[in-house]
């Protein structure tokens with residue numbers, strides 16, 4: 127509905143929102159979508175949003191969709207915010223909520239980002255996509271490309287479990303198994319894009335996946351009656367959801383809809399914690415993590431293109447970073463299960479981190495804290 131342009135997250139250069147947006151041509155850093163928020167009437171928005179069907183596209187005034195355009199949708203978003211018994215979960219003395227992203231169409235929050243990216247690209251004439259993926263992003267791209275009548279090709283590490291590959295195949299995607307790591311898949315996907323003209327929707331190589339992910343925070347604020355939570359705990363790989371949540375709060379503030387803010391905590395695995403290490407060292411970008419190892423695939427990202435945006439959000443919000451062990455993640459995943467939540471290991475990582483943050487006092491008495499269960503247990 128509203129006009130939008132693109133702006134480099136690092137150097138601030140502005141570009142028109144033309145088709146096939148990638149990264150900043152000047153500095154190769156991620157682009158962010160900027161709306162003409164001055165021209166959006168903020169006051170009436172919460173009411174319009176709540177009157178529409180409960181998919182993430184209800185927030186269309188601040189999504190990359192023009193007035194008469196329709197999204198490529200499978201009903202993504204509108205997931206519940208479930209209250210936990212904090213004492214039983216291991217985080218006593220505050221209000222503990224889980225944004226249950228496992229209830230999305232393909233079982234993870236990747237659906238939000240890929241619904242937005244596939245929507246924008248297909249509206250601009252793209253009919254062939256490629257992505258490197260450890261599983262969930264590949265399945266989400268495959269589903270949304272199928273929905274749009276487009277072709278999807280997924281580069282996947284050879285050691286990816288068969289069930290994950292099968293999920294991509296079910297949606298008719300072309301699968302390429304790679305004898306290597308996700309970084310090798312990334313290189314092959316880029317080569318395929320250069321060779322064939324397929325559009326590469328790898329994390330932060332295009333600006334619209336962040337827009338889809340930011341709707342998680344727009345929903346949370348609505349579900350909390352219009353106020354943001356005191357803190358969120360986010361299992362961080364490439365960081366799109368964290369960057370998106372921070373961006374959502376900024377936009378709500380500019381629209382005059384909120385005044386408070388939220389502390390952002392990034393959770394990573396002890397075996398792959400580049401963002402946490404950089405945060406602890408006070409750096410503003412994260413060095414590549416060597417020999418990354420964790421069974422939480424979503425967190426096995428040794429170098430994130432948006433590292434500086436994640437670190438800025440952690441610092442500016444007064445939050446921080448926490449690394450948790452494989453054992454802590456496993457135990458916490460079961461504690462979510464004990465309250466009826468089908469949690470991926472990344473969701474368990476968020477609860478494990480919240481437990482630590484409560485013990486150190488970073489999460490205070492009576493605060494409202496939201497954990498992200500980024501996928502359901504069946505995605506494994």
Ligand SMILES: *Cc1c(COP(=O)(O)O)cnc(C)c1O
Pocket residue numbers: 234236262263329361362363364365366367368424425470472473500501
């Ligand atoms: C991709 C993924 C993550 C990491 O998300 P980012 O936004 O890239 O940090 C976490 N959990 C699951 C289940 C994922 O699929």
